[in-house]
Amino acid sequence: MKFLVTGGAGFIGSNFIRMLLRKQPDSEVVNLDNLTYAGNLENLKDVENDRRYTFVKGDICDEKMMARVSEGCDVIVNFAAESHVDRSINDPGSFIMTDVFGAYTLLESARKNDCGFVQVSTDEVYGSIGEGSFLRPRC
């Protein structure tokens, strides 16, 4: 299975990539990240030479690049985001571009390539999980 992981040089994305390569031996992972202040390839130093892993420096808002990179992927998993709330107060434009337009660009790439799409986000977007509902089995 071929994964396109966007924002994979960040905190959660880098751990996700490492987990994928460990738990899914047949997986192929393309990590696309534009390496903002939050992205750091040192997070993935231990897998950089893994033949199943490729890094591409790019911006999820770049529609042409996303169309090219997502070709042949089975699923896009998006971690790329402006994620530091305090920064959104002084620089809301970059948040709108990456978190709104970038997510739209990825959705379009997924739709055109007929591949899956997973948006990693926060409870402010998805809502809270009801108390205990995550763990309690349903009859």
Ligand SMILES: NC(=O)c1ccc[n+]([C@@H]2O[C@H](COP(=O)([O-])OP(=O)(O)OC[C@H]3O[C@@H](n4cnc5c(N)ncnc54)[C@H](O)[C@@H]3O)[C@@H](O)[C@H]2O)c1
């Ligand atoms: N870390 C947490 O505790 C936490 C909690 C709840 C939700 N989240 C959400 O999970 C997601 C990932 O969080 P994180 O902590 O790994 O974020 P992070 O800030 O550590 O990483 C974000 C990554 O996205 C990259 N990026 C930013 N803009 C980009 C663009 N335009 N194109 C390509 N790459 C770009 C950055 O270089 C960085 O590597 C975010 O949506 C965040 O809001 C995180």
